[in-house]
Amino acid sequence: MDLGGINPAVLIASLMVASVPIMLAALGELVVEKAGVLNLGVEGMMIMGAICGFVTAVETGSPFLGFIGGALGAMALSLIFAFLTQVLQANQVATGLALTLFGLGLSSLIGQGYVGIKPPATAIVPFGPLADIPVVGRILFSHDPVVYLSIALVAGVWAVLKFSRTGLVIRAVGESHDAAHALGYKVTRIRILAILFGGAMAGLGGAYVSLVRVPQWTDGITAGAGWIALAIVVFASWKPWRILIGAYLFGGITVLQLNLQAAGARIPVEYLSMSPYLITILVLVIMSSGKGRASLNAPVALGQNFHASR
Amino acid sequence: MKRRTLLTTAALGLGLAFGGAAHAQAMDKVKACFVYVGPIGDGGWTYQHDQGRLAVEAAYGDKVETAYQENVPEGADAERVLTQMALSGCNIIFTTSFGYMDPTNNVAAKFPAVKFEHATGYKRDSENVSTFGARFYEGRAVIGTIAGRMTKTNKIGYIASFPIPEVIRGINSTFIHAKKVNPDVTISVVWAYTWFDPAKEADAAKALIEQGIDVIVQHTDSTAPLAEAAKTDGIIGFGQASDMAAYKPSPRVSSIIDNWAPYYVKRVGALLDGTYAQVDSWEGISAGEVEIGEITDAVPAEVKAEAEAIRDAIGSGTYHPFTGPLNKQDGSVWLTEGQTAPDGDLLGMNFYVEGVTGDIPQ
Structure with a gap:
């Protein structure tokens, strides 16, 4: 089955790969925002994950350790954010933006000696004969482990937020930190843990860019993926499965427009490049009209600092 | 008589003013500033410009001071950066991307004493703006020849950045020379709308490979398309702007190298010794501004020899890459x-x- 020279199975398979970084980062940010913290430093954390993951993978020769290193590197950066906003009560928006700038600069510094080096290859999960099934095999059984991990994590975050006590506590902290505090929950500690989780996920996403998707290190490699992740969180109205849809939509349209061009389709590329952003705006308008902020589903305490003395 | 004296004085004054403009003063020390569109570590376009900056430092030592700013977006931000540079005492400012054309001319009009050098543009609104470019299409002719000989599927993919004359020239030159050695060849162009976005460039390369393309030519700045090509056997590509030697011997089988050093050294030197004048410089292989990187052993010897012959013919001026008969796309x-x-x-x-x-x- 071909659509204007594009094999849909191949297209879906490549959009799944293209979406992984933004999906992971958006998922992490979703948990952070659910806990009531707005961390705009996703881009900075992603690129720290990209360089730390790259360095670890190159030095150890193991892509698995690379992903761990990437997650840890970005976590370390998010710890700065946690310290500034949760302990020193700094403004979250300004701190987040600064974190991005700092991350971009620091990653460039760390990456000085790593330009032009090839990282060890991340193997594809061997599904044996399953991968040879036509269409389905190409779409479902021909990926590296992180693609499956990212989907599993979406399910995991969804389940934890919806069904578990932990999820309830995180949501409570994000909706009303005063009430959560009155009930005896350690608001600051919970938020710091959420920020660290967000950092780890952004780091994984960043490491995926430098280890699998591009496999190399260049300055500024994430090229704005962190900002798209932030947009996806809003697009998904803070619901995990919609993150999956949002990421596939963004990743899919990027891949689709390039594929359409390569296949020689006569479609103006400018419109396709804009479309994910247009859709986001459209969704935001639809969601925010009518029933007001409640329908937007944004955590009520989002972006507000908390101090026990208040 | 008095009036005549006045006129004479005025004429003399005018003459001095004009003379002063024509013969720039020699300078003891020059501060040369550079505006880059990407990071120095891109391994391509910006990296090569920075090599040029380092060559200026090496050539003039204490007599020159350099400064640069990376990742400057094309547009209004560039104007801010340029103004800042002009105010901070830069004597000559090199703006190294096409999109800086209008900002460069706008800021240049406000700072007549500062020299501006805009890469790959064509606007010289005020006297202190010079433009410089390199005839990359000469290099494209050489790699187009290799591409035409090397493709087995007869499909060449081209990752283009923005639809500007510079890029379109490259596509045409590549295609003409691929077609010359392989009449069955076709070219698929993907517009990435970016100079530097490794993930997008890799995706573009991937999309092309999935369409059965086995030779990828890029006009974007990162090494990502080569990294993507390296994942699949039998796909080749070319270094762009810089040698991209890390991907030798394959997928990178050759490269077009921009060598800005001779031009930068010449211009800063002219400012130092007072011979500086506005120019519109467009040099190619013959002046050493465009170099062809080593053609690796992945290319058969006869193809290599053919490509080198074209390179030498262009360098010596006996062959022009755009020589008729040539028709436009619509057949005219x-x-x-x-x-x-x-x-x-x-x-x-x-x-x-x-x-x-x-x-x-x-």
Whole structure:
């Protein structure tokens, strides 16, 4: 089955790969925002994950350790954010933006000696004969482990937020930190843990860019993926499965427009490049009209600092 | 008499003013500033400009001071950066991307004492703006030849950045020379709308490979397309702007190297010794501004020899990459037999040559 020279199975398979970084980062940010913290430093954390993951993978020769290193590197950066906003009560928006700038600069510094080096290859999960099934095999059984991990994590975050006590506590902290505090929950500690989780996920996403998707290190490699992740969180109205849809939509349209061009389709590329952003705006308008902020589903305490003395 | 004296004095004054403009003063020390569109570590375009900056430092030592700013977006931000540089005492400012054209001219009008050098543009609104470029299409002719000989599927993929004459020239030159050695060849152009976005460039390469393309030519700045090509056997590509030697011997089988050092050294030198004047410089292989990187052993010896012969013919001036007969995409005649393209046509090129499919986005 071909659509204007594009094999849909191949297209879906490549959009799944293209979406992984933004999906992971958006998922992490979703948990952070659910806990009531707005961390705009996703881009900075992603690129720290990209360089730390790259360095670890190159030095150890193991892509698995690379992903761990990437997650840890970005976590370390998010710890700065946690310290500034949760302990020193700094403004979250300004701190987040600064974190991005700092991350971009620091990653460039760390990456000085790593330009032009090839990282060890991340193997594809061997599904044996399953991968040879036509269409389905190409779409479902021909990926590296992180693609499956990212989907599993979406399910995991969804389940934890919806069904578990932990999820309830995180949501409570994000909706009303005063009430959560009155009930005896350690608001600051919970938020710091959420920020660290967000950092780890952004780091994984960043490491995926430098280890699998591009496999190399260049300055500024994430090229704005962190900002798209932030947009996806809003697009998904803070619901995990919609993150999956949002990421596939963004990743899919990027891949689709390039594929359409390569296949020689006569479609103006400018419109396709804009479309994910247009859709986001459209969704935001639809969601925010009518029933007001409640329908937007944004955590009520989002972006507000908390101090026990208040 | 008095009036005459006054007139004489005025004339003398005018003469001095004009003379002063024509013969710039020699300077003891020059501060040369550079505006980069990407990071120095991109391994491509910006990296090569920075090599040029380092060459200036090496050539003049204490007599020159350099400064640069990376990742400057094309547009209003560039104007801010340029103004800042001009205010901070830069004597000459090199703006190294096409999109800085209007900001460069706007800021130059406000700072007549500062010299501006804009890469790959064509606007010189005030006297202190010079433009410089390199005839990359000469290099494209060489790699187009290799591409045409090397492709087994007869499909060449081209990752283009923005639909500007510079890029369109490259596509045409590549296609003409691939077609010359392989009449069955077709070219697929993907517009990435970015100079530097490794993930997008890798995706573009991937999309092309999935369409059965086995030779990838890029006009974007990162090494990502080569990294993507390296994942699949039998795909080759070329270093762009820089040698990209890390991907030797394959997928990178050769490269087009921009060597800005001779020009930068010449211009800063002219400012130092007072011979500086506005120019519109466009040099190619013959002046050493465009170099062809080592052609690796992945290319058969006879193809390598053929490519080198073209390189040398262009370098010595015996061959022009755009020599007729050549038709435009719509079949109308552009160049007749033996006619070579005038620079004006090349600088404003906004059409594909016959045989290239697809439309140029407007």
